[in-house]
Amino acid sequence: MNVRTAFLTFLTMLSTASYAVESIDFSYSYPPDNEWFGYKRAETYDVAVRIKNPSLTGSLIKSIGVSIPHEYVVPNSASAWISSELILEKDNEGKKVNMPDITSVAATMDGDSLMAVFTEPIVMPAEGVYVGYSFSCEAPSDNNPLPIVAVGSVAEQCLEDGWWMHASKSLVKWNNLGTEKGLASKLRVTFTGEFHDNAASLALPQKLWNVTGCDGSIRAVISNNGFLPLKEVEYIYTVEGTERTGRHVFEEPLAPCFGYPVEFRSEIAGMDLSGWHELTMEITKVNGDINRDLARQSEARLDLVPFMPVSRPLVEEYTGLWCGWCPSGYVILEQMYDDYPENFVGVSYHTRDVMTVCAEEELPSAFKSLPAMFINRGEEYNPLAMKRPWEKTLSEVPPAEMEIRLCCPSDSVIKGTCTVRFINDHEGSAFKVSYILIADNLHDPEWMQANYYNGNTFDDLKGPYSDIFNFGPEYISDLRYDHVAIAFSDGEEGSSMLPTEISVDDVYETSCMFDVSEAINLSGENFFNPETVFRVVAVLHDENGQILTCVRSDAIGVAGSGIPEAETYEKKLVKRSIYTPGGMKCGNPGHGIYLIRTEYSDGTSKIEKVVR
Numbered sequence: 001m002n003v004r005t006a007f008l009t010f011l012t013m014l015s016t017a018s019y020a021v022e023s024i025d026f027s028y029s030y031p032p033d034n035e036w037f038g039y040k041r042a043e044t045y046d047v048a049v050r051i052k053n054p055s056l057t058g059s060l061i062k063s064i065g066v067s068i069p070h071e072y073v074v075p076n077s078a079s080a081w082i083s084s085e086l087i088l089e090k091d092n093e094g095k096k097v098n099m100p101d102i103t104s105v106a107a108t109m110d111g112d113s114l115m116a117v118f119t120e121p122i123v124m125p126a127e128g129v130y131v132g133y134s135f136s137c138e139a140p141s142d143n144n145p146l147p148i149v150a151v152g153s154v155a156e157q158c159l160e161d162g163w164w165m166h167a168s169k170s171l172v173k174w175n176n177l178g179t180e181k182g183l184a185s186k187l188r189v190t191f192t193g194e195f196h197d198n199a200a201s202l203a204l205p206q207k208l209w210n211v212t213g214c215d216g217s218i219r220a221v222i223s224n225n226g227f228l229p230l231k232e233v234e235y236i237y238t239v240e241g242t243e244r245t246g247r248h249v250f251e252e253p254l255a256p257c258f259g260y261p262v263e264f265r266s267e268i269a270g271m272d273l274s275g276w277h278e279l280t281m282e283i284t285k286v287n288g289d290i291n292r293d294l295a296r297q298s299e300a301r302l303d304l305v306p307f308m309p310v311s312r313p314l315v316e317e318y319t320g321l322w323c324g325w326c327p328s329g330y331v332i333l334e335q336m337y338d339d340y341p342e343n344f345v346g347v348s349y350h351t352r353d354v355m356t357v358c359a360e361e362e363l364p365s366a367f368k369s370l371p372a373m374f375i376n377r378g379e380e381y382n383p384l385a386m387k388r389p390w391e392k393t394l395s396e397v398p399p400a401e402m403e404i405r406l407c408c409p410s411d412s413v414i415k416g417t418c419t420v421r422f423i424n425d426h427e428g429s430a431f432k433v434s435y436i437l438i439a440d441n442l443h444d445p446e447w448m449q450a451n452y453y454n455g456n457t458f459d460d461l462k463g464p465y466s467d468i469f470n471f472g473p474e475y476i477s478d479l480r481y482d483h484v485a486i487a488f489s490d491g492e493e494g495s496s497m498l499p500t501e502i503s504v505d506d507v508y509e510t511s512c513m514f515d516v517s518e519a520i521n522l523s524g525e526n527f528f529n530p531e532t533v534f535r536v537v538a539v540l541h542d543e544n545g546q547i548l549t550c551v552r553s554d555a556i557g558v559a560g561s562g563i564p565e566a567e568t569y570e571k572k573l574v575k576r577s578i579y580t581p582g583g584m585k586c587g588n589p590g591h592g593i594y595l596i597r598t599e600y601s602d603g604t605s606k607i608e609k610v611v612r
Contacts, residue, residue, distance in 0.1 A: 052128025059193030
């Protein structure tokens with residue numbers, strides 16, 4: 001090859017390469033809506049995000065920027081830093097302070113923006129780093145926003161790494177506020193390196209499902225890591241050595257936002273296979289250009305099944321008439337049933353009130369405070385934070401489909417028959433079905449639901465059911481209660497355990513029997529109304545007791561179900577007062593720990609600790 005040919009070849013390579021050494025901004029908070037957070041006291045804040053993005057490996061961390069109201073920042077107190085882990089060490093005064101182990105530089109305030117440039121840019125390692133900022137602040141006034149800015153409605157994948165925080169007085173250890181609050185920090189981190197006009201990364205879940213022999217689609221997560229809007233992608237995928245191609249056109253182009261994940265459905269062709277197989281997928285082109293992103297390929301296990309079962313996570317709420325914050329659970333349950341009629345199954349367990357049917361130690365889950373919700377009897381959630389993890393659980397495919405039907409063999413007896421059909425064969429299994437009898441349309445004018453949301457003081461409760469409490473009195477007497485657990489069963493004798501050998505070709509049947517007249521509260525009383533109807537929830541467990549899926553029956557009325565005018569066993573409430581742990585009386589409390597003193601008509605009283 002002569003010099004002229006070599007030079008022309010070099011120019012051709014330059015013209016076809018779609019990259020240059022450029023700068024890009026990385027943030028977990030692409031949506032524009034701001035939420036301000038913090039504590040109304042003078043202290044030092046440390047805020048961080050964790051970045052572990054294969055598309056950024058080898059690039060340089062250049063600078064950071066974030067909004068902060070300038071009037072809060074103590075002069076010369078701001079800094080930016082990078083650390084391999086979040087470290088707190090005691091200073092000379094015994095206070096825990098942030099100690100980054102890679103680098104730390106002084107930050108400056110430019111109006112309401114904190115900015116910093118790393119004098120020696122740090123190479124982004126494959127194992128990831130924490131990038132953060134720190135500052136000391138004066139106590140915010142009531143009329144000004146709090147000092148930490150974050151955003152809500154971000155992608156689920158952003159929450160785990162999107163906001164870590166430590167505060168010298170209010171948060172004495174590092175807390176993952178992303179997962180706790182459902183928010184992500186608005187910290188912006190600037191990188192320099194080789195970036196492209198058209199580029200996209202791909203991430204697949206560990207497990208995927210499709211029906212054997214049928215064209216379908218699988219969940220995939222894409223990030224537009226280029227400088228131009230992402231309109232379409234081309235991809236290849238391989239299963240059992242057979243390579244296929246596909247193309248996806250986005251209804252709305254994805255705006256350039258490096259690393260921000262967007263879920264989409266990637267179409268795949270039907271395969272005459274069954275069971276688990278390894279799937280490899282790669283985005284080969286973005287907007288017609290070759291995709292050079294470092295994270296353009298991903299792998300997953302693909303389960304090809306005979307049918308796709310309906311996902312129904314079990315949500316169990318723990319509540320009580322005496323609990324002033326428990327209206328949040330009432331609102332969430334009703335709203336979820338409206339929003340997800342085919343997928344949502346909720347059960348409400350009352351404690352220490354007229355609808356209590358068992359001792360707290362006999363309940364399925366041990367709660368720390370009320371209100372509480374559990375998804376498939378796993379982690380405890382405040383009802384207001386339940387929806388995101390429920391949606392994540394909903395996206396998982398259960399191992400079986402369940403159906404249940406009810407009949408009344410006699411006046412007060414309900415029989416439930418449940419069928420279970422699995423999507424995979426199982427050997428040596430120990431699957432079990434249990435049952436919960438629930439009641440809808442329970443009410444009594446003497447039942448008084450405590451309501452700390454009265455006066456519309458808080459913005460926690462939203463949606464059509466929230467006005468009942470936001471604009472209602474301190475005690476509400478005209479509520480109707482649904483989904484209330486009143487009895488439990490492991491099924492008729494010998495029917496709850498499924499065979500140890502499970503075949504996808506078989507349907508398995510179990511049954512239960514409830515006598516509604518025997519469903520009584522802890523005072524031995526029946527508390528139903530003539531309008532009360534009943535349902536049965538059937539729950540599938542594995543050998544470890546883990547809940548796999550469930551199903552709720554249609555409602556059924558029972559002729560011998562109860563007493564028309566049910567008596568309440570509660571003493572008449574005369575007065576309820578709320579105090580801080582220091583003994584100061586307060587009206588509408590915010591978040592924190594409070595003592596509630598309840599006085600009754602017989603002269604007795606009780607004091608309970610409530611965590612808000």
